[in-house]
Every structure is written in structure tokens, then in C-alpha cells.
Amino acid sequence: MEIDRQRCTLCGACAQACPAAALEVIGQVWTAEALLAEVQRDALFYETSGGGVTLSGGEPTMQAGFVARLGRLCREAGVHVALDTCGAVPWEQYEAVLPWVDLVLYDLKIYEGRRHPAATGADNAAILANARRIAAAGVPLWIRTPLIPGYTADAANIAALGQFIAAELPAVQRWELLAYTNLGGPKYRRLGRPYALEGVPLLTHAEMEALHAVARAWVPTAVWSGATRDRKEAQV
Secondary structure, three states, X not given: OOOOOOOOOOOOHHXXXXXXXXXXXXXXXXXXXXXXXXXXXXXXXXXXXOXXXXXXXXXXXXXXXXXXXXXXXXXXHOOEEEEEEOOOOOHHHHHHHHHHOOEEEEEOOOOOOOHHHHHHOOOOHHHHHHHHHHHXXXXXXXXXXXXXXXXXXXXXXXXXXXXXXXXXXOOEEEEEEEEOOHHHHHHHHHOOOOOOOOOOOOOOHHHHHHHHHHHHHHOOOEEEEOOEXXXXXXXX
């Protein structure tokens, strides 16, 4: 299936007209109140697991007002709220949502300033500064680092991130190293975009263990998870 995206106006009419339902619009408009009602349908699972709601995206703080409203409603209903964020947003958006968040899941990919723009297209100064401010605010913090071959999965990068976390983020409770997965390839093809990691193999179990050892030398609570190319199961 191919879509001429130069002509697409995002009206959704093609999905409505498609007789085989091969096309669909992903996403819908919610009010915070209606979404809370949807969240509360799983209240029994939160009670038994000790979990709650994770607000992710995309980048959830791009809709900071909505996130703050939903977070306040969840707080009043006794539902735990986690915020999954990339860190590359103005601090004012965090100021709006942090009072209603119980846990922040924060992405740190590359520490070295010159490597970061080459890999992500953006500088990491604001990301590091926001991490410091969230830690100083006392909000429980989990750091997440995807280990991507050729980009983030090297000992020097993990050591630099570990040193930063140990020295400047005392609120960090857990550092998660996430093994690269190639499941994103089909999504790129559906969008008609080139996939830069086409053909790149998953990391091996030994490679993940070696990077985990580097991380643990700085942050004892570091863990890793994900499938490797020589073992199907995920490590926890």
C-alpha cells in the first residue's frame, strides 16, 4: 500500500471509504475526564500490580495542559502517574506537569555534546539541564537508554552517561538499558521513509552484558532488558 503524502490532507476520508478496513486513522480526540474514565476501567490491575498510568507519546509534554489536567484527575482518583519524556522540551512544560506526576521515565541517549546532534538532530544541553532540575525537584526518576549499534551502544558513551547520573542525578532510582529492536523497520516502510538501520543485527547477549557491567560500575541500580540475536528471552 502506498499513499501520496504530498496530496494527503489528513482528513481521514480514505479510511472511512476503505471497504476492507486496510486504512485506519491512528489516534482520537479525548477529554481528560473521558480518558480518566477509560483509565479507571483497569483499576483492579493497578491495585494488584502496584502500577498505574504511563503518559507517553510521542512527547506528552507537547500537550502539557492536558497532561496536567489528566494527572490531577488521576491523583484525585488515587491512580499512580508516570511521565515518559525525551527531555528536549522547554522547562516551563515540566513545571506544569511535574506536580501531578509520581515518576519520570527520562531518556538519556548520548552524553557527548558533539555526537548528540549527529545522531538525533538536536543538541543535548537542554536535555541534561532538565534532568538536573527534575532530580533537584525530588521527583522519582528512572533513566532509560536505548542501546543502538553505531549510535549509543559503546562503552565510552555508557561510562559518560553513568558518570553524569552518579554525579548529578541523585534522585535516580533505576537506569534501564534497552536493547535495540529492529521492529521499527516496517513502520518506516509504511511511511515511505528510509530506515537507517536496515540490516543492522540485534546486539548479542554478551554485548549487552558488557555494556551493563560498565553501567553498573557507575550506577548499581542499572538493569538491561530486551531480546538479543543469540537469545530470544529478555533479561531483567
